[in-house]
Amino acid sequence: xxxxxxxxxxxxVLFMCVVSIVAIYPYYSMIxxxxxxxxxxxxxxKVLPGDFLLQNLATIRTINILRFYKNSALVxxxxxxxxxxxxxxxxxxxxxxxxxxxxxxxxxVLLTMMVPLQLGMVAFVSEMKAIGWLKTLLPLIVxxxxxxxxxxxxxxxxxxxxxxxxxxxxxxxxxSELRIFGQIALPFMVPACxxxxxxxxxLSWNSLFTPLIVISDAKLFTIPLGIRQLxxxxxxxxxxxxxxxxxxxxxxxFFFGFFSRSxxxxxxxxxxxx
Amino acid sequence: xxxATANLSMIHFRRxxxxxxxxxxxxxxxxxxxxxxxxxxxxxxxxxxSWNGFSSPVFIGLKNYLVLIxxxxxxxxxxxxxxxxxxxxxxxxxxxxxxxxxxxxxxMPAKGTFRLLNFLPFLTTPVALGIIFGIMFDWQFGAVNxxxxxxxxxxxxxxxxxxxxxxxxxxxxxxxxxxYGYTAVLFMAGITNINPSLYEAAEIDxxxxxxxxxxxxxxxxxxxxxxxxLTTMIGCFxxxxxxxxxxxxxxxxxxxxxxxxxxxxxxxxxxxxAFGNILRFGYGAAIAYGLFVFIAILTVGVNRLMQRRxxxx
Numbered sequence: 001x002x003x004x005x006x007x008x009x010x011x012x013v014l015f016m017c018v019v020s021i022v023a024i025y026p027y028y029s030m031i032x033x034x035x036x037x038x039x040x041x042x043x044x045x046k047v048l049p050g051d052f053l054l055q056n057l058a059t060i061r062t063i064n065i066l067r068f069y070k071n072s073a074l075v076x077x078x079x080x081x082x083x084x085x086x087x088x089x090x091x092x093x094x095x096x097x098x099x100x101x102x103x104x105x106x107x108x109v110l111l112t113m114m115v116p117l118q119l120g121m122v123a124f125v126s127e128m129k130a131i132g133w134l135k136t137l138l139p140l141i142v143x144x145x146x147x148x149x150x151x152x153x154x155x156x157x158x159x160x161x162x163x164x165x166x167x168x169x170x171x172x173x174x175x176s177e178l179r180i181f182g183q184i185a186l187p188f189m190v191p192a193c194x195x196x197x198x199x200x201x202x203l204s205w206n207s208l209f210t211p212l213i214v215i216s217d218a219k220l221f222t223i224p225l226g227i228r229q230l231x232x233x234x235x236x237x238x239x240x241x242x243x244x245x246x247x248x249x250x251x252x253x254f255f256f257g258f259f260s261r262s263x264x265x266x267x268x269x270x271x272x273x274x
Numbered sequence: 275x276x277x278a279t280a281n282l283s284m285i286h287f288r289r290x291x292x293x294x295x296x297x298x299x300x301x302x303x304x305x306x307x308x309x310x311x312x313x314x315x316x317x318x319x320x321x322x323x324s325w326n327g328f329s330s331p332v333f334i335g336l337k338n339y340l341v342l343i344x345x346x347x348x349x350x351x352x353x354x355x356x357x358x359x360x361x362x363x364x365x366x367x368x369x370x371x372x373x374x375x376x377x378x379x380x381x382m383p384a385k386g387t388f389r390l391l392n393f394l395p396f397l398t399t400p401v402a403l404g405i406i407f408g409i410m411f412d413w414q415f416g417a418v419n420x421x422x423x424x425x426x427x428x429x430x431x432x433x434x435x436x437x438x439x440x441x442x443x444x445x446x447x448x449x450x451x452x453x454y455g456y457t458a459v460l461f462m463a464g465i466t467n468i469n470p471s472l473y474e475a476a477e478i479d480x481x482x483x484x485x486x487x488x489x490x491x492x493x494x495x496x497x498x499x500x501x502x503x504l505t506t507m508i509g510c511f512x513x514x515x516x517x518x519x520x521x522x523x524x525x526x527x528x529x530x531x532x533x534x535x536x537x538x539x540x541x542x543x544x545x546x547x548a549f550g551n552i553l554r555f556g557y558g559a560a561i562a563y564g565l566f567v568f569i570a571i572l573t574v575g576v577n578r579l580m581q582r583r584x585x586x587x
Contacts, residue, residue: 020391093298120313143309177294249402268463
């Protein structure tokens with residue numbers, strides 16, 4: 001019996017090891033391939049690092065990777081902060097007040113979750129042009145803030161996280177509704193805010209579609225656009241291209257890896273409530 | 275006395291706070307209406323015009339829609355999306371379920387590490403991975419062909435990038451790779467939430483592990499499964515980043531939609547029509563509305579179907 005249990009356990013571990021290797025192999029091979037001479041790349045699978053790293057680095061020095069990072073960081077920080085504030089306020093409003101049209105408005109939010117935003121992209125570009133946002137990063141910062149999933153989720157969270165008594169006693173003390181939200185409700189909603197913030201940071205950082213249609217000025221390129229430029233510029237030099245990919249995608253992976261525990265536990269909590 | 279003041283302030287609040295909820299929900303609705311709803315409605319107007327985005331739009335009525343219902347490429351985009359859904363959804367759910375059950379088991383070591391490793395694909399910039407996958411699935415030298423050759427699975431190398439069905443399988447595998455860890459996290463949350471006494475009761479009745487999984491775990495995870503199916507369906511229309519990178523950076527200069535349009539999805543087709551070599555805003559907008567109708571019918575249909583199954587269970 002004990003032997004059977006330990007056999008099952010080994011099979012389980014083996015399965016998870018295989019799955020995990022498949023999960024991380026693309027990253028590993030990306031890091032390794034960036035250290036080879038381009039012509040040596042397609043001669044078997046690269047397991048160990050090569051010795052061409054410095055030369056490849058010199059090749060891609062022509063591309064200003066730091067600027068992509070700066071733009072992406074600016075966009076991701078601003079848009080995720082805005083998303084959290086807008087969705088937390090909406091969730092607080094829906095969860096803690098009774099008002100006319102509350103039900104139809106909330107149903108509307110739920111329905112919009114099913115409508116892919118890309119359907120409006122043709123008009124979106126014209127709109128951005130009309131209001132003069134095309135030469136700015138604003139189209140990547142403001143529109144994503146109305147995140148239907150975020151508003152829905154904040155509502156669910158606020159319903160059970162903020163005690164009515166605390167709000168009542170604050171009112172008795174003469175606290176304004178806005179202050180109740182900022183100083184009393186928001187602290188109760190911190191766990192949901194953290195997860196939504198991380199998730200929208202991630203989506204913003206990795207987003208290719210919207211930047212592709214609204215950003216044309218290379219000075220405003222975010223990382224995904226930068227990677228596309230890299231891919232075209234170094235079409236002939238695969239190793240340099242891949243080293244560029246490594247430099248643009250691996251550092252942020254550590255950042256996300258660092259926060260992944262709270263992201264995962266936040267997503268789990270949301271899944272259970274949703 | 276205190277009560278009296280409290281009552282007073284309640285009355286005061288009622289008057290003062292009447293607009294508060296609208297104040298809180300208005301930023302959301304203002305941003306949504308201005309930047310999501312308005313473009314979607316305005317897109318309908320654009321779909322009734324012939325427009326290249328620069329000159330002024332020319333009103334042509336329903337002509338774009340007449341072209342659309344005869345457009346072979348549109349139907350192949352819809353078909354591709356359905357095919358990708360049928361390949362991706364079952365594989366993703368089964369794999370994620372397997373991983374979730376293993377990582378929820380009490381005898382599994384190093385759960386945290388495995389969970390993190392499997393979650394990594396969800397975190398990375400898809401554009402970068404698109405290029406790496408393009409190299410990994412290369413016909414001659416790619417790691418994938420070398421591996422399946424080594425295992426003796428096929429006689430000759432598979433032309434993943436050049437043949438329709440291999441291209442679809444490749445895109446499905448990449449999509450599953452990216453999302454199974456995320457789906458597994460959702461399933462794990464559901465499993466943690468199942469009352470352990472159910473399993474204990476089943477054990478007393480001498481039920482084996484497979485039966486426990488089929489009779490307790492799967493039925494109780496149904497809401498999560500419905501959520502995953504619906505979001506993956508919508509997601510399949512939006513598959514864009516990775517195939518765009520694979521087919522625009524690999525050898526042959528630019529293959530929109532992959533070989534024979536085999537992996538052309540709805541969003542890719544709009545993008546290519548409106549922002550490709552020729553700017554056709556009007557027709558791109560009409561495609562968007564065609565897709566909208568298709569997505570609506572599909573979502574409502576699948577939702578109905580799955581809700582009905584609930585009553586049978």
